[in-house]
């Protein structure tokens with residue numbers, strides 16, 4: 101295994117921190133740590149980067165524990181949400197700084213390498229621009245070039261797209277994926293945005309309150325969540341009880357069958373665009389049902405229906 105986090109624990113007090121984190125990362129893999137604010141994503145990333153010291157556990161990179169190494173001795177580079185660039189320096193100075201500092205290259209060689217990475221991130225022609233005069237997306241590219249140019253074995257990315265507007269976020273997401281494919285660099289990416297996680301990752305680590313809830317490929321965590329937390333955090337879901345067991349049913353896997361003798365009555369309806377949220381009642385209990393597609397948006401309140409379920413996944417309650 102390329103990178104292995106073994107029972108990694110860092111508690112700030114009795115409640116807050118991360119507990120017994122176990123994650124395996126293959127070389128060249130894109131792994132996303134996904135979870136709500138405060139779940140321990142940044143803490144996990146900072147433990148790998150060396151900005152925090154673990155209470156216990158191991159961080160094995162190619163079999164060697166780097167838990168006690170200072171950040172600058174770890175073959176790891178971090179792209180921060182705030183970019184952390186030097187505003188008074190121009191693009192090429194920002195990118196070559198890390199090459200001189202970490203790779204100990206002479207100025208001329210560092211400039212040559214910097215130019216290559218500036219080209220890779222699509223900023224050729226901007227070498228002499230002060231970074232303070234660049235747009236958010238361009239600054240993000242400089243930060244990526246600066247980190248990648250240090251030739252790290254692992255690139256850590258802490259919500260790097262969250263300061264960009266919605267359309268630029270999607271564009272940068274595609275560029276990041278292209279860069280990763282091109283350079284085959286191992287990336288560990290932190291986000292609270294499930295669509296970012298689903299679209300970018302080889303593997304997603306879903307966290308909640310300092311614990312890992314599930315690790316799997318995007319399709320595994322979406323189609324086969326092992327517990328209710330993951331089911332409701334990722335994607336739109338229907339949580340339906342059948343004979344005392346809880347099941348996840350995705351909107352695309354459920355339909356209403358109109359039937360004047362049907363078991364359920366539609367009580368409430370909200371059109372949300374991508375899906376329509378209905379509340380149906382069997383006379384005893386209300387169930388929220390989310391249906392996707394235009395053909396499922398036009399059922400009327402008061403109609404009697406049966407539920408038709410094409411696929412369901414049993415859940416554990418955590």
Ligand SMILES: Nc1ncnc2c1ncn2[C@@H]1O[C@H](COP(=O)(O)OP(=O)(O)OP(=O)(O)O)[C@@H](O)[C@H]1O
Nearest residue numbers: 112116117135136137138139140141142143144292
């Ligand atoms: N230096 C610290 N001292 C005390 N508590 C901390 C410290 N850093 C983080 N915490 C707490 O530990 C928990 C995990 O924080 P962390 O920053 O890892 O969460 P996160 O998932 O990255 O959240 P966000 O998305 O908001 O950045 C939170 O409850 C946070 O308040």
